[in-house]
Amino acid sequence: MDEAKTEKQLYEICENRTKKHALNALALLKGKTFLSEFAGKGRRQGFENEGQIKPPFEKKTKKIGLVVSEYNSDITKEMEKIVLAHSKKLNVEITKIISVSGVLDAPLAVKSLLKEKEIQGVVVLGAVIQGETAHDRVVAFTCASKVSDLSLEFNKPVGFGVIGPGISKENAVKRIKSYAKHSVESVAKMLNALEE
Structure with a gap:
């Protein structure tokens, strides 16, 4: 991948893209129409960190x-x-x-x-x-x-x-x-x- 300069950057990009895809999938399951800012726009994403994903099925006490x-x-x-x-x-x-x-x-x-x-x-x-x-x-x-x-x-x-x-x-x-x-x-x- 030409976006990553090091192995660590490659790992971070892959992790962040996976999180973005997961968040978009969860949003669609909830019936939302707005996804991540650049979803479906043909722009590569990955350097922006989405933070920890909290599953919606985990009910808090x-x-x-x-x-x-x-x-x-x-x-x-x-x-x-x-x-x-x-x-x-x-x-x-x-x-x-x-x-x-x-x-x-x-x-x-x-x-x-x-x-x-x-x-x-x-x-x-x-x-x-x-x-x-x-x-x-x-x-x-x-x-x-x-x-x-x-x-x-x-x-x-x-x-x-x-x-x-x-x-x-x-x-x-x-x-x-x-x-x-x-x-x-x-x-x-x-x-x-x-x-x-």
């Missing part, structure tokens, strides 16, 4: 936070265990856990986590059992509204794993697994959707 209400801890602690185990199957890492007294305290903890750059989403866990008044509805609806607003404010998903309102303790126990799994699954799915 998502980093999320977890907020757990201590009220009805017999339920929420079980939910926490399920979320921690299930998150591993979803390629999600729980990097920080904040315990709060009750569900109404969750929005402030959620906001604190969403402010952190490395936290990509948050899961909220709680159980609001029906009492003799409508207090359970006020608590659950207020929390749901506030964390939904925070999700939009920070443009990060928040999984709402709060069982209730209007539920008995017995029925809340029956829903531990489904609410826990769904809350972390919703965050993982949303993060994947936002990534595409």
